[in-house]
Amino acid sequence: MRYATTLRIGPVGFRIGSDWRSPVDQLRDLYRDYPQPSDGIVDFNVRLFAARPWRRFVRPSVMIGGDFTIPDAAPLPLAQGLLAAEMGMNLQMALAQRRYLLLHASAVERDGRALLMTGESGAGKSTLAALLMTRGWRLMGDEFALLDPASGQIHAFPRLVSLKNEAITVMERAAPDGRFGPLLAGTPKGDIRHLVPDAAAIAAMDRPATPALLLFPTYGQASDVRVVEPAETFVRLTQASTNYVAMGERGFDALTGLVARLPVRAIDYPDTDTALALVERLWGEVA
């Protein structure tokens, strides 16, 4: 490919190739403090390419490819090339990660113990994890938590935090010294702006943590806390995992092992301050 860069996020090495310079330049800048893939060997390739040769120049639109692809992924305008790269990396993980059980969850760590948050899109798992990062927690990731079937530990995958719509202003205020990517307006998911995880998150990305608490947050309701039973948690996590079926017995064992020993709460919150207070309280009480 014409332009390319490599980087490592947690245990996963990526090589991203592009027909255009700008997405690669943006990745190099935002991921500049990240390490290189172990031994130079990448786990996954992502390719950003023009559907036809002339579409590099005329109304350039970015097709997302890689080692693993889905049949009808829609292209993005070149101005959203960074988003295309991020989506390409997520797609490789979602389709082909087989070393870890992939939980669609954000994760933060304190004292070697991990707090996981998962829920529907819009539940606020990314925003809450990013806010906790500004309050002394170590960010392990805002999208995927990697459960190691061998050890039961959670491995970090601290990619760029993907902030959507209102969450952008929330984080610009909460992290005034944070490094942000360009504002990507009018993407298929609304406005998106990426936030680089802080130095502590990057420095500790190779350190796994023991899962200690799982929360299912829901935004927009009066403050409430509900115990979630293991059977419900198990079913919800199978739905929140992209590779549960593909992992077979290893995935089943890892997930039942996790669910059997983990305290789980569903929390409703009307605003982020309430949510953060709930998180700190529950962490002190049950984690």
Place this chain on the structure above:
Amino acid sequence: MSALWLAMALEDPSTYDMLDADGWNAVIAAARAEQLIGSLAVRLEGLTIPAARIMADARASAEQGRVAALWEAEAARRALAPLGVPIVLLKGTAFVAAGLDAGRGRSIGDLDILVPREHLDAVEAALLAAGWEWVKPDPYDDAYYRRWMHELPPLIHRERDRMIDVHHTILPPTARPTPDAGALIADAVALENGLFVLSNEDMVIHAAAHLFADGDLQGGLRNLWDIDRLVREFVERDAGFLASLTQRAAMHDLSGAVARALRLARRIYGTPGGGEPVASDALFARRLLARDGWGRLRHKGTEFGFYVRSHWLRMPPAMLARHLWTKFRKK
């Protein structure tokens, strides 16, 4: 280049000493694109290499694929057992069910089975009753499959989301060679669970027919690797295998495809057997080895040429014209 390195390493894993990190990344990308990463990982097992973690993942993934493929075969066996019809497993599922080298690390997608043509309707009805559904809702495609193809329109299981291809022979009836479907089933070998696999010779012949008398060679490097593994294992068991293979190929009207397969397997993987190269082999090798360092296909012209060839092989000219016209009008 990367597909050539991949082929070299499959044949002789010690060639990997030459690879640097970029070389590894290129080979891994090509192996994934050709669905040979599991086979490669099996070949490299036990070697101290920088890509060890990726190869370990690929082996675990292939092992899970093997378990799922055997389970899918068992599901079909249960659905079809009451019919009392011989069910012959084909391709990857057959290799793992029979415990063959060709099954080690192989990626397996759909379940392919062969049944006697006169029982096709009963088999289809039994599968539909057991939870399989049609994939192709288009009436032209459906009618085309039923009239002109060697298999039913693909069915998918509504709960397990796995496809089954039910064949009644190994080439479309419109293709020029006409394999002896009765002999394929008559000489099939029973497994312990009551399912069958093709005889050793027919297994190789089917792989060769699929590769060179049908299709556009997409995924051909893997099919050729199947042929390499099968031939090596069968030759080791029976020194007369190549002679009986040649004889059997003639009976199925597939001498050309099998000879081509053996020549190319020898050229690319060093497989035993195979006669003197002929000029057009180079073009086939170019198509089979067309992957760049990102796993992308190169030589678009060659690729298109083989696409045209695949249609030419599959249909007489007037029928091809009618088919393309129908497809064109539907766009």
